[in-house]
Amino acid sequence: MDNHFIVPLTSMFDSSRNTYAEGQRAAGTTIPFASIFKSVINETYQTEDQVRQGAIGAANGDIDRLHDLTIASTKSDMALKLFVQLRNKGHDAYSEIMRMGV
Numbered sequence: 001m002d003n004h005f006i007v008p009l010t011s012m013f014d015s016s017r018n019t020y021a022e023g024q025r026a027a028g029t030t031i032p033f034a035s036i037f038k039s040v041i042n043e044t045y046q047t048e049d050q051v052r053q054g055a056i057g058a059a060n061g062d063i064d065r066l067h068d069l070t071i072a073s074t075k076s077d078m079a080l081k082l083f084v085q086l087r088n089k090g091h092d093a094y095s096e097i098m099r100m101g102v
Contacts, residue, residue, distance in 0.1 A: 033090065036086070037086055037087075037090070040079070040082055040083050040086055041083060043079050044076070044079040044080055044082075044083045047072065047075045047076035047079045048076050048079075048080075050072045050075075050076070051069070051072045051073050051076045054068065054069035054072050054073075055069065057069075
């Protein structure tokens with residue numbers, strides 16, 4: 001079974017890739033939201049670039065499998081929606097923290 005189109009979310013949390021290294025503070029604590037957010041942004045850019053390249057190929061007549069462009073477009077749309085949802089959740093969390101009394 002070929003599943004190269006499906007990338008599990010657990011791969012973002014793979015400790016062997018040292019995903020959280022970018023979000024480490026001086027005290028040794030990690031900021032997982034920052035690294036996850038960066039990962040989602042990078043994934044969004046990559047999928048949008050794939051769609052852009054596929055669209056150029058389709059316009060030039062260089063594409064043999066049009067369904068790959070449709071799949072890439074759907075992946076790009078889903079990545080963008082995930083990015084927007086994470087941004088909204090981060091904004092909501094920040095707003096909630098700012099409303100807390102000291």
